[in-house]
Amino acid sequence: MTNSLNDIRHTKSMIFIGSNATENHPVSMQHILHAKEVNNAPIIVVDPRFTKLAAKATEFVRVRPGSDCAFIMGLVNEVIANGWEDKEFIRTRVAGYQEMVEVAKHYTPEAVEDVTGIPAEQTRRVAKILAQNRPTSLTWCMGGTQHTIGSSITRAFCILQLVLGNMGKSGGGTNIFRGHDNVQGATDMCVLSHSLPGYYGLSDGAWKHWCRVWDVDYDYIVGRFPDKEWMGKKGFTLARWYEGVLAEEELETPSPVKALIQWGCGTNSNSQYNRVVKALNKLELLVIVDPFPTAAAALTKTDNVYLLPGASQYETSGSVTSTSRQFQWRFKVVDPVYDSKDDYEIMSLLVSKLGFADEFYKNIKEVPEDITREINKGTLTIGYNGQTPERIKKHMENWHTFDIEDLQAKGGPCDGDYYGMPWPCWTEEHPGTPILYDVSKPVAEGGLPFRNRFGLEKTYDSSGRKENQLAADGVYNPGSEVKGGYPEFKDVVPGTNWKTDLTQETLKTAIKRGMAPFGNARARCVVWNFPDQVPIHREPLHSPRPDLIEKYPTYEDQPNHYRVMTRYKSEQKPELVKEFPYVLTTGRMVEHMGGGAETRSSKYLSELQPEMYAEINPRLANNLGIRKDDMVVIESPEGSKIKVKAFITPRVDDKTIFLPYHFAGTLMGESYLKDYPEGHEPYVVGDPGNTVTNYGYDIITQIQATKDGLCKVTRA
Amino acid sequence: MARMRFLCDTERCIDCSGCVIACKEGNHVPVGINRRRVITMKQGEPGEKSISVACMHCSDAPCIAVCPVDAIYQRDDGVVLVSKKTCIGCGYCFMACPFGAPQFPKGSVFGARGAMDKCTFCAGGPEENFSKEEKKLYGQNRIAEGKVPMCASMCATKALLAGDGDVVADVFRERVFNRGSGVNAWGWNKAYKKS
Numbered sequence: 025m026t027n028s029l030n031d032i033r034h035t036k037s038m039i040f041i042g043s044n045a046t047e048n049h050p051v052s053m054q055h056i057l058h059a060k061e062v063n064n065a066p067i068i069v070v071d072p073r074f075t076k077l078a079a080k081a082t083e084f085v086r087v088r089p090g091s092d093c094a095f096i097m098g099l100v101n102e103v104i105a106n107g108w109e110d111k112e113f114i115r116t117r118v119a120g121y122q123e124m125v126e127v128a129k130h131y132t133p134e135a136v137e138d139v140t141g142i143p144a145e146q147t148r149r150v151a152k153i154l155a156q157n158r159p160t161s162l163t164w165c166m167g168g169t170q171h172t173i174g175s176s177i178t179r180a181f182c183i184l185q186l187v188l189g190n191m192g193k194s195g196g197g198t199n200i201f202r203g204h205d206n207v208q209g210a211t212d213m214c215v216l217s218h219s220l221p222g223y224y225g226l227s228d229g230a231w232k233h234w235c236r237v238w239d240v241d242y243d244y245i246v247g248r249f250p251d252k253e254w255m256g257k258k259g260f261t262l263a264r265w266y267e268g269v270l271a272e273e274e275l276e277t278p279s280p281v282k283a284l285i286q287w288g289c290g291t292n293s294n295s296q297y298n299r300v301v302k303a304l305n306k307l308e309l310l311v312i313v314d315p316f317p318t319a320a321a322a323l324t325k326t327d328n329v330y331l332l333p334g335a336s337q338y339e340t341s342g343s344v345t346s347t348s349r350q351f352q353w354r355f356k357v358v359d360p361v362y363d364s365k366d367d368y369e370i371m372s373l374l375v376s377k378l379g380f381a382d383e384f385y386k387n388i389k390e391v392p393e394d395i396t397r398e399i400n401k402g403t404l405t406i407g408y409n410g411q412t413p414e415r416i417k418k419h420m421e422n423w424h425t426f427d428i429e430d431l432q433a434k435g436g437p438c439d440g441d442y443y444g445m446p447w448p449c450w451t452e453e454h455p456g457t458p459i460l461y462d463v464s465k466p467v468a469e470g471g472l473p474f475r476n477r478f479g480l481e482k483t484y485d486s487s488g489r490k491e492n493q494l495a496a497d498g499v500y501n502p503g504s505e506v507k508g509g510y511p512e513f514k515d516v517v518p519g520t521n522w523k524t525d526l527t528q529e530t531l532k533t534a535i536k537r538g539m540a541p542f543g544n545a546r547a548r549c550v551v552w553n554f555p556d557q558v559p560i561h562r563e564p565l566h567s568p569r570p571d572l573i574e575k576y577p578t579y580e581d582q583p584n585h586y587r588v589m590t591r592y593k594s595e596q597k598p599e600l601v602k603e604f605p606y607v608l609t610t611g612r613m614v615e616h617m618g619g620g621a622e623t624r625s626s627k628y629l630s631e632l633q634p635e636m637y638a639e640i641n642p643r644l645a646n647n648l649g650i651r652k653d654d655m656v657v658i659e660s661p662e663g664s665k666i667k668v669k670a671f672i673t674p675r676v677d678d679k680t681i682f683l684p685y686h687f688a689g690t691l692m693g694e695s696y697l698k699d700y701p702e703g704h705e706p707y708v709v710g711d712p713g714n715t716v717t718n719y720g721y722d723i724i725t726q727i728q729a730t731k732d733g734l735c736k737v738t739r740a
Numbered sequence: 741m742a743r744m745r746f747l748c749d750t751e752r753c754i755d756c757s758g759c760v761i762a763c764k765e766g767n768h769v770p771v772g773i774n775r776r777r778v779i780t781m782k783q784g785e786p787g788e789k790s791i792s793v794a795c796m797h798c799s800d801a802p803c804i805a806v807c808p809v810d811a812i813y814q815r816d817d818g819v820v821l822v823s824k825k826t827c828i829g830c831g832y833c834f835m836a837c838p839f840g841a842p843q844f845p846k847g848s849v850f851g852a853r854g855a856m857d858k859c860t861f862c863a864g865g866p867e868e869n870f871s872k873e874e875k876k877l878y879g880q881n882r883i884a885e886g887k888v889p890m891c892a893s894m895c896a897t898k899a900l901l902a903g904d905g906d907v908v909a910d911v912f913r914e915r916v917f918n919r920g921s922g923v924n925a926w927g928w929n930k931a932y933k934k935s
Contacts, residue, residue, distance in 0.1 A: 632761075
C-alpha cells in the first residue's frame with residue numbers, strides 16, 4: 025500500500041478491482057465505510073461477482089474475468105479524451121506518458137465493451153465519477169494479479185492513478201490489501217526464488233551486501249552452491265515447484281527437486297492440484313511445519329513425511345509488517361502447548377543439525393530481538409532501518425497516543441512518530457513514511473519523492489523520443505537542497521551507495537540535506553524490460569471468446585521461466601470453449617483462511633461454512649437441470665474433476681462458476697480423512713477447488729492464473 | 741439506571757459473522773446453539789443487506805409472559821435472562837419470540853431434553869457472579885466486569901453496538917448525522933468558499 029488503511033478515511037472515492045475486502049479484510053471496512061459515510065465517497069466495485077463488497081458499493085461493474093486491463097486502459101483513455109488528466113502532475117512527475125497515451129487510445133468505451141462486457145456507458149460514467157471525486161483510493165488484490173497478464177493489469181492500475189494525479193496524496197494511492205498481519209513482512213524479506221531479502225535481487229553485489237550484513241565470508245556462501253553460476257539464477261516458484269519434482273516438463277536445473285519443507289503453507293492453494301499430489305508422492309523427503317496437519321500430510325502416501333508441530337502466533341513473539349507497511353510486535357500469550365515448538369526453535373535445531381549454526385547465528389544472540397536488528401542493519405532499500413525492537417515495543421505500549429486520522433502520535437513518548445513507523449523509516453530518529461511519494465512534507469518528517477531507479481534518461485522504442493527520467497524543476501520536498509529532480513545518492517562513503525552503505529552515513533547525509541536517499545525521479549508508464557512495455561489486454565490462455573484471440577493473442581511460450589518451460593501460445597486453443605463453455609474463477613470466504621487447515625479445524629468456523637460448493641447462476645442451473653443442493657461435477661480442460669454442492673445464487677452471472685479454494689479432505693467426493701493422524705482430522709472436508717483451476721501463469725512473476733479458466737459443469 | 745440495548749447498523753454490517761464466533765468462543769456455546777446469527781437478505785443482488793440478530797432483551801418480553809414455570813426474568817438494566825435450573829424446555833418462549841432467539845439442545849428426535857439457552861447480553865445468569873456454576877451454565881459475565889458483550893466488542897466495522905441504550909443512541913445518532921451530510925464531499929469547500 026502506498027497509503028494506509030486509516031488514510032482511506034480521507035478519500036473522496038474508492039475503486040476496488042479484484043478485491044473483496046468485506047470477506048478478506050473485514051477490519052479495513054471500518055475505514056472504507058467511514059469514507060463512504062462521512063465524505064460521501066462513491067464506492068466502485070469491479071468484479072465478476074456481485075460480492076459482499078458490491079453490496080456496499082454505489083456502482084457495481086461486472087467485468088469478464090481476465091479483462092481488467094482493458095477496462096482500466098479504457099478509463100485512462102476516457103479520462104484523457106475528456107481532458108480530465110492531472111496535467112501538472114504528469115508534466116512534472118510522470119515519464120513515458122505520450123507513449124502510453126498512444127496505446128490507451130485503442131481502448132475506447134466501445135472496444136472495452138467488446139472485451140470486458142461492461143457497457144460503454146458505464147465505462148464513461150465510472151471515468152467521470154473518478155474525475156469528479158479526487159483523490160481516489162484504488163485497491164486490488166489477487167483478482168487483479170492471478171492472470172497470465174497480471175503484471176500488466178497491476179501496472180494499468182498504477183497508470184490510472186498517475187494520470188488522475190492521485191499518487192503521493194492523502195486519500196489517494198494504490199492500496200493493495202495484504203492478507204494478514206505479516207504478509208507484507210514476508211514479501212519484504214523476499215521469501216521468493218528470485219531475490220535476497222529487501223528486493224536486492226540475486227546479483228553478486230546483492231550477495232556481497234548480505235554477506236557483510238550477516239558477517240559471513242562471501243566465499244563461504246559461494247562454497248555452499250554446487251557451482252557459483254546457480255547463485256544468480258532464479259529458482260522454482262511457489263506456483264510451480266512440483267514441476268521440479270515431476271520432471272515431466274522441460275527443466276533448467278542441476279537436479280530435480282527431491283526434498284520439500286512446507287513451513288506454514290497449505291498446498292491446496294496451488295492450482296493444478298492433481299499434479300501437486302502426484303509430486304508430493306514422488307518426493308524423497310517431505311517436512312511439514314504447521315500447527316495443524318495440512319492436506320499434504322494426509323495425501324502423501326509415502327512413509328518419508330515428517331510432521332513438526334509448529335506453535336501458533338500466540339505462542340511466540342517477534343516483529344511483523346502489516347499491509348500499511350507498519351511494524352508491530354507480537355507478544356507471546358502462552359508457552360507453546362503440548363510438544364509444539366515455536367519457529368525459532370525449530371529453525372535453530374535444524375540449523376545446528378545441518379552444521380552451520382555459527383555462521384547462521386553470528387549476529388543473533390537474543391531471539392527474536394536480534395533478528396529484527398539484523399533486518400534493520402541490512403534492509404536499506406526500503407528503509408527498514410529505524411524500526412528497532414525497542415521503538416516497535418514502545419509504539420505497541422502507547423497505542424492510545426496515536427491519532428486514528430493520520431496515525432501520528434500527538435504528544436506522549438512517541439511524539440511525532442507515525443504508528444508502526446511505516447517504511448521507509450530511514451533512521452532511528454525518522455518518524456516513518458505514512459504516505460509514499462508525498463512531496464508536501466520534508467523527507468525527515470515522512471515525505472518522499474518518486475525513486476530514481478531506472479537511469480537518468482531513456483529513448484523510447486515506440487516513439488524514438490528521449491526523456492529525462494528525473495522529476496521536473498520545482499518538484500521537491502520542503503527543505504531540499506536541490507529544487508527539482510536529482511539522482512540517487514552514492515559515494516558518500518566511497519565505493520558504496522545508499523543501498524549498500526552499512527554505516528548508514530549516506531542515509532543520514534541525504535536526510536540532512538532535505539533529500540531522499542534514492543533520488544527524485546518520475547514514475548514511468550513505459551517499462552522497457554517487460555514484454556508489454558505499456559499494459560495491453562491479452563486473452564486468457566483458455567478464453568471463452570475465441571473470436572478475440574486473434575486480436576489479443578497471448579505471449580510466445582517461455583522456456584526456462586523460473587527453471588521450467590511455461591506454455592502460452594501453444595496452450596491458447598480457440599476450440600476449447602466448445603467443450604468447456606463456462607468461465608471458472610476462484611476466491612475466498614470470510615470464515616476460512618488459505619488452505620483451511622487451521623479454520624476447518626475450528627468447530628465454530630466449520631459450523632458456519634461446513635461444505636464445499638460451486639456458485640451457479642439460477643438461469644444456468646435451470647438450463648443444466650441442476651436444482652438446489654444437487655451435487656455437480658466440475659471438469660477442467662486438463663481432465664481433472666471435482667464433485668461439489670451447487671449453490672444457486674445470482675452472485676455470479678450465467679457464464680461464470682465460482683469456487684472457494686479453502687477445502688480439502690476429499691477427492692471426487694471420496695474421503696481421505698482416515699489418512700490424517702488420528703485425532704487431528706479437520707471437522708470439515710471437501711474437494712479442493714484448485715483441482716480444476718486451469719493451466720496458466722503470469723509472464724513476469726509466474727503467479728498462477730486461477731481467476732480466468734474454463735470448465736464444464738454437469739449434474740452428478 | 742442504564743437500560744441495555746443492542747443496535748445493528750445495517751449500513752455497516754458486512755456479514756462476516758465475527759459476532760457469532762466471538763459469542764461462541766467467548767462463552768463456549770455448543771455447536772448447534774446459536775445465541776446470535778447473521779441474516780442476509782437479497783443475497784447476491786442489488787439491495788443485499790445483512791443484520792446480526794440475537795435476543796433483543798425486549799422491554800415487554802413475550803417469552804417472560806408465556807413461560808409456564810416463570811424461568812425467564814428481567815433484570816433492572818433490562819437484560820432478559822433464563823434460569824436453566826427452573827426451565828423445563830417446553831419451547832413456549834420459542835413460539836412467542838419474534839426473533840427466533842431461544843435455543844434448545846440438539847439431539848436425536850426422542851432424546852432432546854434440556855433447558856433453553858439464549859443470549860445473556862454476556863451478563864451470566866441468576867447464580868452468583870463469577871461463580872463456576874454461572875460460567876458453566878451461561879458463559880461469561882462481562883457486564884459485571886464493566887465490559888460490553890463479546891459480539892459488539894469484536895465487531896470489525898462497529899456495526900453492532902451494545903450497552904446503555906442512551907450511549908448507543910448517541911453513537912448512532914452522530915453516525916447518522918454524519919452520514920451523507922456532504923460536509924467533506926469533493927467541491928464542498930469550494931462551493932462554500934472555505935480555503
